[in-house]
Amino acid sequence: MQTGQPSRTAMSAARYRAAHQLLESGEIFTDPLAVRILGVPEEQLLADAPRRAMRLFIAARTRFAEDALAAAVERGIRRLVVLGAGLDTFGYRNPYAHLSVTEVDHPDTQRWKRERLAAAGIEVPPSLTYLGLDFERESLGERLTLDEPAFFLWLGVVPYLTSASCLETLRFVAGWAGNEVVFDYAQSPERMAPQRRAQLEARASRVARLGEPWLTYFEPPEIAAALGGLGFREITDLGPSGLAARYFGRPDVPPETPGGHVLHAVR
Template sequence: MKDDRPSLTARGAAGHRAAHQRLEGGSVFDDPFARKILGAEGCAEADQRARDRGLRPLRLLIAARSRFAEAALAEAVAGGLRQAVVLGAGLDTFALRNPHAEQGLRVFEVDHPATQAWKRRRLIEEGLAVPPSLVFVPVDLERESLGERLRAKGFDAGAPAFFFWLGVVPYLTRDAILATLRFIARIPAGEVVFDYSEPLANYPPARRAGLQGLTERAAAAGEPMISFPEPAALAQDLRALGFDEVEDLDLSEISTRFLGGRKGRGRRAGPHFLRARRRG
């Protein structure tokens, strides 16, 4: 990550969300701020990359995971939850769109200070006001405690909380993943939504080659993908940490629920969307 730019992964995810608004009209996930926060130059780059038709499945998956996460949050808010944490927020725009602000939902955006500073400059450049419900929490997790930094910004560790954790897990070690999940599991009625990919060996050869290319490009850019959990082992880890409910959608279920895929195709190895909850 450069000191004055967000990470490659943050820019890439934002670019896919922005391109989705133009190419598919936000049909999977409508985000009216996606293109504005990325800016004209960023959008031009994203649109240029999107000419590669091979990237369409990834673009739609990124849109679908935001839809999945925000739908889960809406359920939690209906149940009384009033604080959400966006881990590795990047250029995510949920806090700008927060449909639950009138119900008192506070949104804590956690990210590396460099990425967060760049994002805040972009908000100023676009004339986008920081909503009163948004709290920025710059954290360098290699040197600072997530819990301490959140509490210093007004987060209540004794109250229910929802955590977005999208596009982050593959870039973390197993120890770092479990440490974050352990922190969330200690929160009464803590809930988290994240995405991950199975080990490459589980993929059929045709799709394995595509993921291998993605991992190689990420590594070449200095952001290697290093964690590919086995679904059964991950579920066991979550139960051991204290999560009572685990919903894990595989590629077939994601396709059926969000992308118009056919039912009954059976399990397909690939990316997963996971929601884990601890009862209060």
């Protein structure tokens, strides 16, 4: 991202979440604050109808993450850390009385978010705190203090970091037994069919021009091995096939289909 400006890809993800509320009536993931916090006229969001595949992926990854969080709260988790929070709204509609929320993001993006919250009339609850952090230049482990197991929500961030930064963050999460993390990652476009590869490479070029290039891709066996080496033992990794079967009623997508993944791991 460009210094002094909020993340453009965070804005894009928020737009997809908001458009899903209007175009699919929040069928996969319901967020009553998504349209309000974004502050974009509804007719503009309705014009996003052609971008259905990415919109539904973002809705599905958020649904997957919040379902995993709900299960973690049932197991006793009392702290949520949202890494690269962008315009994520969970902390402002948090239904769990004993769950505290820490949003970690670049200070420029956090300032923009606070402005959007104020403009939308969305209150910051006492259960929520902010931590400004540049993931590429600062260490999460040096800035965030844990005194009990936590759930880490880390969506829409990994592809924009170096692999070293990604693994450093995962190593920190793995440092406390009982910690959990949900994050998404992308397989290399080189594994895609020609039309899909062209679409992803075009998107990668667009975000690179915005100053937020894709830097890191993982393959499922690679990330599974890395997580296992860090001490994670319970791993659920849904790629295009798993997401299609669980959320879109599509059991016909071949298991080997490459694409975007969302993963839940427990230390």
